Amino acid sequence: MRPNSLRHLGLAATIGAMVRPVEATKLTKKFGDFVAVNGIDFTVEPGETFSLLGPNGAGKSSTMKMVSTVSPITSGSLTVLGADPQLDGRNIRQRMGVVPQEDNLDLELTVRENLVIYARYFGISWAAARALSNDLLQFAQLTERADAQVESLSGGMKRRLTIARALVNEPELLLLDEPTTGLDPQARHLLWERLYTLKERGVTLLLTTHYMDEAEQLADRLVIMDQGSIAAEGRPSELIASHVSKEVLELRFPAHPDGTRNRPEGLDRHGFRVELLPDRVLVYADDGEAALQTFRNNGVAPSASMVRRATLEDVFLALT
Amino acid sequence: MISTTRPRWLTITGLRHFLEHQFIRYRATWRSTVISSLLFPIFFLVTIGFGLGSQIDDTSSLGTTDYASFVGPGVLATVAMLQAGGLSLWPTLGAIKWEGTYQAALATPLTAAELATGHILWIGIRVLVGASLYLSVLVMFGIATSPLAALAPLAAALTGLAFAAPLSAFTATREKDSSFGPINRVGLTPMFLFSGAFFPVSQLPDTVEWFSRAMPVWHGVALSRGLITGTIGWFGAVGHTAYLLLWILVGWLFAVRTFTARLSS
Ligand SMILES: Nc1ncnc2c1ncn2[C@@H]1O[C@H](COP(=O)(O)OP(=O)(O)OP(=O)(O)O)[C@@H](O)[C@H]1O
Ligand SMILES: [Mg+2]
Numbered sequence: 001m002r003p004n005s006l007r008h009l010g011l012a013a014t015i016g017a018m019v020r021p022v023e024a025t026k027l028t029k030k031f032g033d034f035v036a037v038n039g040i041d042f043t044v045e046p047g048e049t050f051s052l053l054g055p056n057g058a059g060k061s062s063t064m065k066m067v068s069t070v071s072p073i074t075s076g077s078l079t080v081l082g083a084d085p086q087l088d089g090r091n092i093r094q095r096m097g098v099v100p101q102e103d104n105l106d107l108e109l110t111v112r113e114n115l116v117i118y119a120r121y122f123g124i125s126w127a128a129a130r131a132l133s134n135d136l137l138q139f140a141q142l143t144e145r146a147d148a149q150v151e152s153l154s155g156g157m158k159r160r161l162t163i164a165r166a167l168v169n170e171p172e173l174l175l176l177d178e179p180t181t182g183l184d185p186q187a188r189h190l191l192w193e194r195l196y197t198l199k200e201r202g203v204t205l206l207l208t209t210h211y212m213d214e215a216e217q218l219a220d221r222l223v224i225m226d227q228g229s230i231a232a233e234g235r236p237s238e239l240i241a242s243h244v245s246k247e248v249l250e251l252r253f254p255a256h257p258d259g260t261r262n263r264p265e266g267l268d269r270h271g272f273r274v275e276l277l278p279d280r281v282l283v284y285a286d287d288g289e290a291a292l293q294t295f296r297n298n299g300v301a302p303s304a305s306m307v308r309r310a311t312l313e314d315v316f317l318a319l320t
Numbered sequence: 321m322i323s324t325t326r327p328r329w330l331t332i333t334g335l336r337h338f339l340e341h342q343f344i345r346y347r348a349t350w351r352s353t354v355i356s357s358l359l360f361p362i363f364f365l366v367t368i369g370f371g372l373g374s375q376i377d378d379t380s381s382l383g384t385t386d387y388a389s390f391v392g393p394g395v396l397a398t399v400a401m402l403q404a405g406g407l408s409l410w411p412t413l414g415a416i417k418w419e420g421t422y423q424a425a426l427a428t429p430l431t432a433a434e435l436a437t438g439h440i441l442w443i444g445i446r447v448l449v450g451a452s453l454y455l456s457v458l459v460m461f462g463i464a465t466s467p468l469a470a471l472a473p474l475a476a477a478l479t480g481l482a483f484a485a486p487l488s489a490f491t492a493t494r495e496k497d498s499s500f501g502p503i504n505r506v507g508l509t510p511m512f513l514f515s516g517a518f519f520p521v522s523q524l525p526d527t528v529e530w531f532s533r534a535m536p537v538w539h540g541v542a543l544s545r546g547l548i549t550g551t552i553g554w555f556g557a558v559g560h561t562a563y564l565l566l567w568i569l570v571g572w573l574f575a576v577r578t579f580t581a582r583l584s585s
Contacts, residue, residue: 070584104420106421117341122428123429221527
């Protein structure tokens with residue numbers, strides 16, 4: 001795939017470079033009495049890739065919908081591309097791309113028609129839209145399926161088309177809600193590469209993900225959300241350094257026939273912070289081998305053990 | 321910075337983009353829907369207009385030479401109501417709730433007001449197409465004799481819109497389709513029967529007659545019939561049109577509100 005097929009993207013991004021793409025202060029979203037987003041503060045800088053991480057129901061999509069100007073904020077303040085989403089929604093959307101968590105392609109149209117019709121909504125001429133669709137079909141690796149009905153595509157292909165569709169207007173700000181869910185590893189890595197290309201062109205990316213490796217790969221900065229609030233914020237490396245130890249020792253214990261784990265009590269009494277997961281126990285230690293020795297000396301006999309570098313996933317598990 | 325002029329909430333450009341989209345979608349399915357929307361009124365014309373009409377000798381009180389000339393134009397407006405009503409229920413809920421295409425469109429510069437307006441207009445356009453085809457059948461049977469008949473599809477479209485606007489507004493407030501069956505059975509079907517398409521509503525008891533006259537479909541029937549048979553006067557034409565427009569206006573204002581509320585949760 002030629003990298004220059006994306007040349008049309010990101011040109012506009014340099015123009016608005018001084019405005020912060022997203023600024024949220026005490027941003028709150030309630031559904032009735034239920035608080036989905038609870039007064040969060042965050043700022044996305046121009047050209048940055050910013051990620052929202054968090055477990056199911058944390059409020060990531062609710063936040064994305066407010067930024068996408070579709071969902072009114074309940075309280076707090078929000079500016080997107082320097083404007084108020086409630087008053088200037090149309091102007092903001094003209095310069096923004098949105099990849100929703102659930103694909104919402106038009107299943108009655110062909111792959112190419114989906115791109116062309118979408119481009120028309122942005123005021124792009126039919127001729128330009130058709131030319132653009134060729135680039136975007138290549139981007140999504142769907143050129144061979146251009147005239148197929150969308151209904152006949154696989155889940156991953158639909159996802160790629162949704163992402164390509166979000167690029168029709170050369171957005172300065174691209175919102176991606178779990179962009180790689182449902183993609184196979186090849187498609188994921190390809191998408192990361194494409195997103196990286198967009199970033200190099202100055203496009204600001206705001207993305208949510210469940211995949212820690214994705215956040216580590218892509219995000220300049222991220223926030224970890226839990227139950228509507230921000231639990232931590234920073235660069236991936238900073239978060240790892242400040243919230244977990246250098247290494248992680250993983251211990252496994254044999255399963256009972258009834259499915260529960262035969263775990264000794266009081267694993268947290270040996271001077272280390274531990275995280276009990278359904279299938280294994282994580283021990284945070286700067287020297288994992290030494291920690292393992294400590295456990296063995298105290299009579300803890302795991303059926304398997306492993307020492308590895310701490311990752312963002314450990315931060316996530318420790319905080320949520 | 322984004323331009324400081326407030327964007328307008330309703331533009332011709334936005335409506336055009338929305339309708340273009342619907343046209344492209346329609347290209348795949350237009351054949352079957354056009355044929356069914358043409359056959360539907362023809363069934364009424366043939367069975368009731370000609371079939372039942374063959375048993376009716378004296379049509380002097382109807383103001384037409386034969387019964388089919390009375391029923392044929394009335395069916396134009398009532399079928400417009402039924403078609404618009406049908407499109408405002410299940411397909412509207414589907415578009416809003418299940419298909420996701422409306423949500424997708426709202427990630428573009430399109431506004432919810434444009435979407436609501438375009439949605440209703442698109443129903444009006446489909447009614448207009450069906451009514452025009454049916455009118456050509458009325459011409460073939462020699463029922464449409466007046467040059468004013470050329471305006472009858474517009475009258476049908478107004479009749480359709482007078483139902484599409486408030487009903488779509490209602491549908492946008494629904495989570496489930498459980499009310500749609502009753503709306504059909506005790507709403508649209510009685511209005512169809514009491515619309516004045518098959519007999520003059522003056523035959524009805526007074527309260528029922530006034531109820532019938534208050535419904536937009538009666539005005540649609542009177543307008544269509546007057547245009548097709550060339551018996552309409554200025555007063556009637558303006559009055560019926562204004563009444564239909566009132567329903568369209570109020571329904572449309574509601575639809576803008578309910579679509580906006582529904583699609584921006
Ligand atoms: N329209 C709605 N009405 C009522 N509650 C809602 C609505 N949308 C979201 N919620 C609730 O708000 C909370 C946050 O949902 P949200 O979709 O923002 O989570 P999320 O972080 O995106 O989760 P996931 O990772 O599963 O996508 C959930 O408890 C959800 O049930
Ligand atoms: Mg979500």
